[in-house]
Amino acid sequence: MYSFDSTGLFQASERQAGASGGALAAAVTSGGGFGFLAAGYDGAQKLKNELEMARSALQLHSSAPIPIGVGYLSWQLEKANSPAIELLSLALEARVKAVWFAFGSDLGRWVEFVRNHDGKSRDGHKTLVFAQISTTEEAQQAISEWRVDVVVAQGIESGGHGHGSAPPLLALVPSIIANSPPDGPPLLAAGGLSHGAHVASLLTLGAAGAVLGTRFLLTPESLYTAAQKQALLAASDSATVRTLAFDRARGTLEWPSGVDGRALYNDTVIDDDNGVSIDEVKKKFLDGVTKGDAHRMLVWAGTGVGLMTSVKDAKAVVEELHQEIVERLTASAALVGDS
Ligand SMILES: Cc1cc2nc3c(=O)[nH]c(=O)nc-3n(C[C@H](O)[C@H](O)[C@H](O)COP(=O)(O)O)c2cc1C
Incomplete structure (x- = not known):
């Protein structure tokens, strides 16, 4: 289970905080998922602080790898003299376990950037590269050209930014699987998921896991306002x-x-x-x-929001989802009996 939720999408001047920082990412990881925080629009010091927060919440030594990821908006990296490149180097130096790229025209360049960085590392630290895509063609490119470690299929149901013409997950996931090599990287599904039954359905479609964003906004650790x-x-x-x-x-x-x-x-x-x-x-x-006027403010949300009825610790959310997934898969297995 992966949780990615980000938000460097807000600027401080708008007085709306982001959504996922070190505390949320660390809590998801300690619950048995894998938490991401966003580099987004924030500066280097903010990212350093968030990574330190995660390190401390996970009780890690100052040089230990951090079992969380950092998400980047690739179009920001692609700008001339982009400050986002410094943020990418910073996370790689901090030895995060993964980075996430989405929304750019040259994702392959950033995968190479990460591989070059890892190639120079003395202890062989490997940074997993996640790429979020929304079409079967992009998935093929991510697998065979960019050689990413994890492909995230983002459907039209997703909260936050995404491709307006993305197919729904029910169409996108089987299409990517049908057009991918059997030994390709794991495929995760993202968009509109709020209950373990949603995730179980995607696992039966052939996804290796799921990404939930909106569900983790409803946690004490998220930076969303009351x-x-x-x-x-x-x-x-x-x-x-x-x-x-x-x-x-x-x-x-x-x-x-x-x-x-x-x-x-x-x-x-x-x-x-x-x-x-x-x-x-x-x-x-x-x-x-x-x-804090709900009639005017911005609240990113996926289509699964209607089933979200409580604020719970991120760790408890991951555990609840896990339990629901197992229950649903067990119930489905019973439909076909022992034969
Ligand atoms: C508040 C928020 C911020 C997001 N920011 C980003 C982002 O910066 N980069 C990105 O690739 N995806 C971003 N996403 C999309 C997520 O990666 C993911 O696809 C989505 O949350 C899945 O749908 P769900 O929110 O319905 O679970 C964001 C989603 C939310 C809810």
């Missing part, structure tokens, strides 16, 4: 929408073409859809963020 968590608890399964309204309101429209984000539908989206001037949308959005 108002954002309350909005998630109140949301039904039809409460989300894919949109660029929040990126327009925040001034974060640099995403590659075709990418938008799934969030809770509210007045910010309605105004944006209705052609209200961007200045007014922005002003009301920032005001709403300050006040």
Whole structure:
């Protein structure tokens, strides 16, 4: 089980914190999953602090590898003189167990960057490379060209940013499997998963594991505000929408073409859809963020949000999911009996 949830997607000036830092990533790992935090828009000192927090929560020595991962937005790495490259080096130097790349036109370059770094390491530390993709063609490229260690198939159901034309997981996962070599890297499924039954269904489709983002926003360790968590608890399964309204309101429209984000539908989206001037949308959005107003603020959420009814420790979430998965798989196995 993997949890990736990030958010360097918020800027400090918007007074909305990110979602996954060292505390959440470490808690997921100590629960038996694998936690990721995001490098996103934050600076080097913030990333250092978060990695130290994870190290300390996991009671690791200062030079021990850290069994969590760090996620990067590849389009940020691809900018000329990108500060994100320093953040990538920093995580590699800190000996994190994995890095995650998504949303770029040259992911292969960053896989090579990691391999070169590991090639120079004196103790043979290997950093696993995860690539998140949304089409069968990209999965093939990730496997045969970029040679990643783990492929993450992100479906249209996903919370946060993703490809607006991504197929649903029920179509995407079997298609990738049908077009991949049998000895390829593990395939994880991401998008709209909130219950162990969801994960069990994807395991029976042939995925090797699952990635949950939104579910981990509802933990004490997540950096989401109390108002954002309350909005998630109140949301039904039809409460989300894919949109660029929040990126327009925040001034974060640099995403590659075709990418938008799934969030809770509210007045910010309605105004944006209705052609209200961007200045007014922005002003009301920032005001709403300050006040924690669910009608205006940004709450990323996947389609599984309707089943999320409680805030629980991240470790407890992983354990609960594990138990539900085993129950569902056992019940399914009973359908075919002993033969
Ligand atoms: C708050 C939030 C922030 C996210 N940020 C990123 C990101 O920076 N990079 C990325 O590759 N995916 C990001 N995602 C998407 C996740 O990688 C994953 O695909 C998604 O959370 C799975 O869907 P779910 O949220 O319905 O579980 C984010 C998701 C959420 C909910």
